[in-house]
Amino acid sequence: MNAVGVAQPRIEGPAKVTGAARYAADVPIEGLAFGAVVLATVTRGRIRDIDVDAVRNMPGVLGVIDHRNAPRLNPKAGGFFGPDGQLQLLQDEMIPFAGRPVALVVAETLEQAQAAAHVLPVTYDEEPHDTNFTADHPAGRPAMTIFDEPVDVGDVEAELAASSVVVEERYRTPEEYHSAMEPHSATVWWDGERLEAIDSNQGPFVIAATLATLFSLSLEKVRIRTEHVGGGFGSKGLCGPQLILAAMAAHRFGRPVRVTLTRTQVFLTTAMRPATDQLIRIGADADGRLRAIWHEPAFEISPLVEYIEGCTELTKTLYAARAIRTRLTAVPLDILPPYSMRGPGAAPGSFALESAMDELAERLGIDPLELRLRNEPAAGPVSGLPFSSRNLVECLREGAHRFGWGTRDHRPRLRREGSLLVGTGLAATSFSAGAFPSSATITAEADGTFTVAIGATDLGTGARTALTAIAADALEAGTERIRLRISDSDLGPAWSAGGSRGTTSWAWAITEAAEKLRGQEWRGTVTIDTTQSLGGLPGRERHAYSAVFAEVTADPATGEVRVRRLLGMFAVGRVVNPLLARSQVIGGMIGGLSMALHEEGVRDPVSGRHVNADFAGYHIAAHADVPDIEADFVPDHEPGIPVGVKGAGEIGNVGTAAAIANAVWHATGVRQRSLPIRLDRVLE
Amino acid sequence: MTNHHRSEISLHVNGVTHRLGVDNRTTLLDTLRENLGHTGPKKGCDHGQCGACTVLLDGRRVVSCLTLAVAAEGAEVTTVEGLAGDGELLPLQQAFIRFDGFQCGYCTSGQLCSAVGMLAEHAAGWPSSVTADVSPDGPTPVLDAAEVRERMSGNLCRCGAYPSIVRAVLETEAAG
Ligand code: FES
Ligand code: FES
Numbered sequence: 001m002n003a004v005g006v007a008q009p010r011i012e013g014p015a016k017v018t019g020a021a022r023y024a025a026d027v028p029i030e031g032l033a034f035g036a037v038v039l040a041t042v043t044r045g046r047i048r049d050i051d052v053d054a055v056r057n058m059p060g061v062l063g064v065i066d067h068r069n070a071p072r073l074n075p076k077a078g079g080f081f082g083p084d085g086q087l088q089l090l091q092d093e094m095i096p097f098a099g100r101p102v103a104l105v106v107a108e109t110l111e112q113a114q115a116a117a118h119v120l121p122v123t124y125d126e127e128p129h130d131t132n133f134t135a136d137h138p139a140g141r142p143a144m145t146i147f148d149e150p151v152d153v154g155d156v157e158a159e160l161a162a163s164s165v166v167v168e169e170r171y172r173t174p175e176e177y178h179s180a181m182e183p184h185s186a187t188v189w190w191d192g193e194r195l196e197a198i199d200s201n202q203g204p205f206v207i208a209a210t211l212a213t214l215f216s217l218s219l220e221k222v223r224i225r226t227e228h229v230g231g232g233f234g235s236k237g238l239c240g241p242q243l244i245l246a247a248m249a250a251h252r253f254g255r256p257v258r259v260t261l262t263r264t265q266v267f268l269t270t271a272m273r274p275a276t277d278q279l280i281r282i283g284a285d286a287d288g289r290l291r292a293i294w295h296e297p298a299f300e301i302s303p304l305v306e307y308i309e310g311c312t313e314l315t316k317t318l319y320a321a322r323a324i325r326t327r328l329t330a331v332p333l334d335i336l337p338p339y340s341m342r343g344p345g346a347a348p349g350s351f352a353l354e355s356a357m358d359e360l361a362e363r364l365g366i367d368p369l370e371l372r373l374r375n376e377p378a379a380g381p382v383s384g385l386p387f388s389s390r391n392l393v394e395c396l397r398e399g400a401h402r403f404g405w406g407t408r409d410h411r412p413r414l415r416r417e418g419s420l421l422v423g424t425g426l427a428a429t430s431f432s433a434g435a436f437p438s439s440a441t442i443t444a445e446a447d448g449t450f451t452v453a454i455g456a457t458d459l460g461t462g463a464r465t466a467l468t469a470i471a472a473d474a475l476e477a478g479t480e481r482i483r484l485r486i487s488d489s490d491l492g493p494a495w496s497a498g499g500s501r502g503t504t505s506w507a508w509a510i511t512e513a514a515e516k517l518r519g520q521e522w523r524g525t526v527t528i529d530t531t532q533s534l535g536g537l538p539g540r541e542r543h544a545y546s547a548v549f550a551e552v553t554a555d556p557a558t559g560e561v562r563v564r565r566l567l568g569m570f571a572v573g574r575v576v577n578p579l580l581a582r583s584q585v586i587g588g589m590i591g592g593l594s595m596a597l598h599e600e601g602v603r604d605p606v607s608g609r610h611v612n613a614d615f616a617g618y619h620i621a622a623h624a625d626v627p628d629i630e631a632d633f634v635p636d637h638e639p640g641i642p643v644g645v646k647g648a649g650e651i652g653n654v655g656t657a658a659a660i661a662n663a664v665w666h667a668t669g670v671r672q673r674s675l676p677i678r679l680d681r682v683l684e
Numbered sequence: 685m686t687n688h689h690r691s692e693i694s695l696h697v698n699g700v701t702h703r704l705g706v707d708n709r710t711t712l713l714d715t716l717r718e719n720l721g722h723t724g725p726k727k728g729c730d731h732g733q734c735g736a737c738t739v740l741l742d743g744r745r746v747v748s749c750l751t752l753a754v755a756a757e758g759a760e761v762t763t764v765e766g767l768a769g770d771g772e773l774l775p776l777q778q779a780f781i782r783f784d785g786f787q788c789g790y791c792t793s794g795q796l797c798s799a800v801g802m803l804a805e806h807a808a809g810w811p812s813s814v815t816a817d818v819s820p821d822g823p824t825p826v827l828d829a830a831e832v833r834e835r836m837s838g839n840l841c842r843c844g845a846y847p848s849i850v851r852a853v854l855e856t857e858a859a860g
Contacts, residue, residue, distance in 0.1 A: 018768060
């Protein structure tokens with residue numbers, strides 16, 4: 001009666017196909033007022049004046065909150081990267097980036113709020129700004145080191161000097177935007193002394209804790225729910241401006257207030273993946289054995305809050321090399337603070353590493369597949385730790401077999417179909433696996449069912465369905481006896497849906513709670529917290545792996561690249577639900593395709609502002625861009641984590657861009673070292 | 685608010701007629717969501733760029749964020765909530781569930797309404813820009829994957845459910 005491993009449609013499927021599933025902006029609330037956000041239109045400077053009188057008497061307007069009347073927030077509030085200046089909204093007249101909220105207009109109806117926000121006069125004293133990212137920018141300095149710290153193993157210079165072939169190239173990726181289809185929305189009201197919120201986010205407990213700190217409330221005074229979330233991809237991992245501003249307004253006007261960002265505001269004031277500029281040097285012997293990898297990425301940040309785009313995590317673990325050196329440089333600029341976007345670090349980092357590996361294969365005259373197989377490490381090349389399980393070779397071999405890689409002529413620009421050039425490419429990749437502390441409560445009910453309560457969220461990952469299956473197996477019951485409660489900060493501490501650690505963290509807690517309930521002969525209620533047992537996890541190299549294969553056509557006359565085939569083989573530990581897991585990795589690969597060909601946040605160098613902050617200007621892959629995609633799993637199991645899972649949320653995004661760029665080279669003979677692969681970069 | 689900013693209109697939504705006063709600036713999307721409680725249609729962009737708000741107006745697909753409520757007076761509006769009526773899910777809705785044609789589900793109401801409208805357009809012989817023969821007396825184009833992708837490209841899905849959506853549409857069409 002195993003539920004884990006069985007393909008099952010989503011539990012909430014019927015609700016989602018009938019429009020019954022309620023997202024944050026959908027929940028009806030009595031007496032609701034609407035807040036419309038006003039964003040700064042200059043890139044750096046100070047607010048000179050906000051002429052509130054100009055809108056105060058407009059129909060329906062209840063009032064305006066700005067830095068002169070907003071409640072004072074606790075400057076210590078933050079998240080994973082420390083105190084977060086981006087949370088300090090409406091605290092002073094300073095403008096640190098274009099798109100910073102400067103006011104919230106609150107009115108009886110959405111139209112009235114928007115109309116007043118639209119005409120609210122805000123004047124600024126502008127100051128010179130710098131949004132021009134370059135790797136050698138004088139402000140560049142070492143990135144913080146809470147992860148992806150610099151390493152220097154072996155003698156990189158000597159190994160490069162001794163190499164038969166050295167690839168030394170720069171790879172660049174632009175600012176990219178998460179673009180979840182649901183714009184960030186929060187509805188907040190005060191229930192006596194208690195703040196209640198319905199908010200689109202990736203982890204209600206973590207967000208509630210941040211909000212409580214920010215408003216100097218005790219955690220019990222904050223409750224956040226988030227039943228259905230319209231995608232996050234990292235952008236809803238933070239305590240968002242919608243929630244902070246709605247909380248301010250609900251307090252001030254003494255009634256429920258909803259703040260929903262417009263699409264353009266989502267671009268300008270939530271988060272983005274920072275631009276990267278990565279210098280990479282790889283040296284190898286004539287037989288393809290790597291001597292050295294030296295990977296030095298730079299990325300942009302904002303002075304408001306630290307962030308790490310961990311581009312070199314893969315570099316430290318994917319291939320055996322005698323010497324490995326990495327160093328991350330952060331360049332502070334007057335830009336929107338970057339934050340994790342699906343496959344953070346790994347997505348841009350793998351584009352550089354796996355493109356460089358392809359260039360190395362070309363210069364060595366070796367099959368790119370064979371080059372990877374020859375550099376399979378026995379233990380962590382930097383850490384020296386054993387791999388908990390490593391099935392990259394299986395992914396590469398099985399993928400190559402299904403794709404028909406064996407018959408590939410590795411020379412570029414040899415295949416034509418009519419006027420089109422055709423090429424294929426591959427990339428290998430990994431994504432770190434692990435778990436974070438979470439709590440769970442299970443109650444054996446009188447009717448024979450089990451209530452399983454955990455502060456998880458389902459952003460579309462299938463968490464609701466997967467955790468139900470995991471709980472059913474752990475409780476030795478059918479899934480029909482499981483009542484899963486998620487998406488509520490009152491359910492106790494739990495890790496967010498992020499870092500590909502949602503399912504692993506929550507599965508761990510549910511499994512441990514079920515163990516304890518078994519000890520009580522399946523009676524009563526148990527609550528557990530996994531902090532202790534996580535600490536007992538032995539040090540290992542723990543990663544999911546994949547191999548991605550792409551076939552593209554390139555039109556030399558128009559520069560248009562189209563992806564004709566995309567195939568991914570994945571080793572993501574035990575697969576809880578093959579139907580949903582396949583959707584998740586395919587979705588990731590489409591994100592990678594979109595990154596390869598389409599996505600680019602463009603900044604006007606004069607004003608410093610983002611000029612394509614909508615879906616007309618910032619194209620994400622649409623139906624017509626996406627072929628049918630093949631994705632499958634090789635047998636895999638993570639021995640250290642209950643249920644054997646590794647997480648599949650992000651690895652699909654990683655590797656795909658390099659596989660496509662390598663295929664474009666194979667088609668055209670021209671290397672694509674800057675993303676996206678725009679028409680003008682392909683045009684001859 | 686002065687009266688010339690408001691209108692009294694009748695909206696027929698999913699077979700029910702509503703008499704209501706609306707701010708003339710109000711879009712059909714906001715009216716459905718904020719005044720009539722139909723939160724199935726979603727606001728992904730409010731600019732006609734994402735398709736999440738797609739509904740059927742007299743059977744034809746429109747982006748309700750670019751349709752004023754006052755302009756929809758007299759038309760039959762069908763939202764995702766009305767696709768199945770009171771009974772069984774449409775085969776298309778069932779296929780979306782079976783093939784996992786969504787993840788977060790935020791684009792799904794739009795994808796479904798768009799697919800229903802698209803299938804009707806195709807049945808009426810409308811060509812698309814990937815149709816080989818677009819002459820007025822050309823044959824009804826065969827609805828293959830390329831046609832579905834082209835015709836559904838106004839509906840973005842950031843979760844990347846496109847391949848399953850296309851499969852669900854084609855299977856539904858094949859089952860007739
Ligand atoms: S909300 Fe109407 S098209 Fe995006
Ligand atoms: S299912 Fe999430 S946007 Fe389509």
